[in-house]
Amino acid sequence: MDSKVVFEGVAPVIPVRNLAVALERYRHLGFAARQSxxxxxxxxxxxxxVSLHLTEWNEHDPARTAAAVYIYVSDADALHAEWVAAGxxxxxxxxxxxxxxxxxxxxxxxxxxxxxxxxxxx
Numbered sequence: 001m002d003s004k005v006v007f008e009g010v011a012p013v014i015p016v017r018n019l020a021v022a023l024e025r026y027r028h029l030g031f032a033a034r035q036s037x038x039x040x041x042x043x044x045x046x047x048x049x050v051s052l053h054l055t056e057w058n059e060h061d062p063a064r065t066a067a068a069v070y071i072y073v074s075d076a077d078a079l080h081a082e083w084v085a086a087g088x089x090x091x092x093x094x095x096x097x098x099x100x101x102x103x104x105x106x107x108x109x110x111x112x113x114x115x116x117x118x119x120x121x122x
Contacts, residue, residue, distance in 0.1 A: 011044075011051040014067045016111045019043050019056040025109060026052075028086045062112025069115055076103040076119040083107060097121060 016022035019041055023033040026045040031052075036042040041056035050071055059065070073079050080095050093106040102118035109115070 009049065009051065011053050012067065012069050013053040013055055014069070014111070014113050015057040015060040015065055016054050016113075017056070017058075017060050017062075019054060022054050022056075022109075022111060025088050026054075028088045029083055030086070060111065062110070066112030066114065068113065071115060071117045073117055073119050076105055076117050079117060080105050 019035065023035065023043050023045065026033045029047075031045040031047045033045045034043060036044065043054040045052050045054065052069065057065070076095050080092070083092060088109075090107060090109040095103055095105040098104050098118070101121050103121055104116060104118040107115045107117070
């Protein structure tokens with residue numbers, strides 16, 4: 001198949017219980033964050049070329065409807081240190097080397113979203 005369509009990006013849509021709280025959490029994690037002008041229950045966060053969309057969902061239950069995203073970064077250890085210093089709520093795991101060639105850690109936010117973060121091992 002010789003398609004001429006170029007995929008240029010992706011923005012996962014993540015459920016949150018309180019959009020304002022989630023936007024502030026992402027700001028503390030170093031993301032630019034804003035609420036949609038058209039839908040007050042929808043927001044956007046971005047850091048460099050990485051974009052995530054947030055949707056406030058009254059029926060969201062972190063134990064049943066949580067999301068997961070994988071974010072590739074240039075230096076997982078440096079980002080981990082930055083996120084530790086930010087002191088945001090949730091569970092932040094320690095960086096470790098994986099057998100598949102990445103330095104990786106996980107962060108689970110209060111809405112249950114798992115953010116797996118990895119950078120290539122040297």
